[in-house]
Amino acid sequence: MSTDTDFVPAEAFPPGDFLREELAERGWTQADLADILGKSLPLVNEVITGKREITPATAQALSAALGTSAQFWLNLESTYRLYLESQKRTNDDSGVSRRARLYSKAPVKEMVKRGWIESSSNVEVLERRICDFFEIKKIEDSPSFLPHAARKSVSYDTVNSSLLTWLYRARQLARITPVSGTFGVGKLSVFPALKTLLHAPAETRQVARILSQGGIRLVIVEPISRTRVDGVTFWLDRKSPVVALSLRIDRIDWFWHTLIHELEHVDARDGQQDSLPIVHDYELLKTSEAPEAEKAVSKRAAAKIIDQDELDDFIARTRPLYSKTKIENFAGRLKVHPGIVVGQLQHRKEIDWSHSRNLLAKVREFVVGSTLTDGWGFTPLAL
Numbered sequence: 001m002s003t004d005t006d007f008v009p010a011e012a013f014p015p016g017d018f019l020r021e022e023l024a025e026r027g028w029t030q031a032d033l034a035d036i037l038g039k040s041l042p043l044v045n046e047v048i049t050g051k052r053e054i055t056p057a058t059a060q061a062l063s064a065a066l067g068t069s070a071q072f073w074l075n076l077e078s079t080y081r082l083y084l085e086s087q088k089r090t091n092d093d094s095g096v097s098r099r100a101r102l103y104s105k106a107p108v109k110e111m112v113k114r115g116w117i118e119s120s121s122n123v124e125v126l127e128r129r130i131c132d133f134f135e136i137k138k139i140e141d142s143p144s145f146l147p148h149a150a151r152k153s154v155s156y157d158t159v160n161s162s163l164l165t166w167l168y169r170a171r172q173l174a175r176i177t178p179v180s181g182t183f184g185v186g187k188l189s190v191f192p193a194l195k196t197l198l199h200a201p202a203e204t205r206q207v208a209r210i211l212s213q214g215g216i217r218l219v220i221v222e223p224i225s226r227t228r229v230d231g232v233t234f235w236l237d238r239k240s241p242v243v244a245l246s247l248r249i250d251r252i253d254w255f256w257h258t259l260i261h262e263l264e265h266v267d268a269r270d271g272q273q274d275s276l277p278i279v280h281d282y283e284l285l286k287t288s289e290a291p292e293a294e295k296a297v298s299k300r301a302a303a304k305i306i307d308q309d310e311l312d313d314f315i316a317r318t319r320p321l322y323s324k325t326k327i328e329n330f331a332g333r334l335k336v337h338p339g340i341v342v343g344q345l346q347h348r349k350e351i352d353w354s355h356s357r358n359l360l361a362k363v364r365e366f367v368v369g370s371t372l373t374d375g376w377g378f379t380p381l382a383l
Contacts, residue, residue: 012079012082012083012084013080014050014080015050015054015080016049016050018050018076019062020064030044034067037061040176053077058073059071059074062324064240081116086301092301098123101139102127102130103208105161106162106165106226107161107165108130110224114374114375114379114380116169117129117132127139131375133165134168140360143164143168145237147234147271148234149232150163150235151232154175163228163229165177166224166227167234168231170219171234171236173244174219174236175235176372176380177218177242177372179216180209180213181212181214182215183241184214184225190216191304192262193213194259194260195304198256198340199335199337199360200337201337201363201372204252204255204363204367205369205370207367207368207370209370216263216266217236217241217243218243218372219242219243219245219372220244220246221246221374221375227246228248230248231243231244231261231262232262232343233262233265243259243262245315247364247367247368250363250364251339253339253342253343253344253360253363255364256362257298260305261297261298261301264300264301265297302347306334307334311341315345315350318330319350322355327341327359339361342356342359343360
């Protein structure tokens with residue numbers, strides 16, 4: 001509720017303006033007033049030009065010289081100074097408000113840290129850089145993105161600003177990633193070649209090359225806060241699929257399941273429709289809340305990696321005594337890394353998450369060394 005003390009004039013004038021008019025009415029010069037007040041001419045000039053505030057002593061002297069009250073001059077002074085402060089505060093508040101809007105639009109601090117935009121103390125410059133990143137004309141516009149199918153472990157129904165930012169960065173990388181082959185109209189041709197790589201972590205360095213031969217772009221973007229995204233499939237156009245991975249979990253089973261999961265989306269042309277973005281959330285270790293369509297994709301991906309009849313037979317013969325030796329022998333027979341078997345057994349809840357964790361080999365160092373990557377010290381220079 002407004003009170004009299006809340007009143008701030010829309011415009012106020014310096015007391016010097018009134019003093020100048022009073023001198024003109026009386027035919028006095030500034031030098032005359034200085035002599036009358038017993039003050040220096042520079043002091044009187046500074047009061048009239050607003051460079052010096054009217055103090056109680058000066059107000060009292062003006063009252064005696066001009067026949068006005070001292071309070072009159074103090075009121076003029078305080079009203080003018082309050083007006084100046086209100087204008088300054090309005091400008092400052094506007095800057096704070098605009099900056100807050102930018103930080104709600106995107107994870108600005110992390111974008112600057114990752115080198116995706118340059119920092120600026122000028123909020124207009126910062127706003128322009130964020131608009132350029134999201135390819136929008138003004139900050140009020142909603143960033144759009146080509147339809148995509150995402151595998152992640154946050155809400156199934158939302159795309160927060162951090163995830164959207166991650167997606168835009170993945171698309172930036174995809175646009176400068178060449179392919180050596182053409183994406184076909186039939187079933188994916190890359191699955192047989194990928195199958196030969198499952199036995200050793202170092203073989204993952206060949207994945208990007210094999211996908212490129214099939215007309216599929218692979219990019220790696222280190223995850224940013226509040227995304228927890230594992231992989232995303234989207235399309236630059238109808239003949240240019242992209243698989244973007246975060247490698248947030250550095251495990252051989254996680255890598256292969258996420259990759260094949262996304263390639264299943266590519267194979268089904270998920271996210272290629274001219275409609276709103278398709279976002280499916282999924283977590284390797286917790287699928288109870290996943291949409292049925294995503295569960296089906298995950299099931300197909302698991303079968304592509306390990307023949308499920310073979311796995312069923314192994315489980316029937318081995319349960320509950322899953323020793324490291326038995327797992328390694330079974331994996332060797334299928335020509336897959338034992339960590340992949342461990343991952344699928346964990347997923348089926350046949351073994352505890354702590355079981356045979358030493359078999360869950362890391363693959364990130366091999367993947368990022370052969371794939372266009374943003375993160376972990378790798379920064380693409382061609383953007």
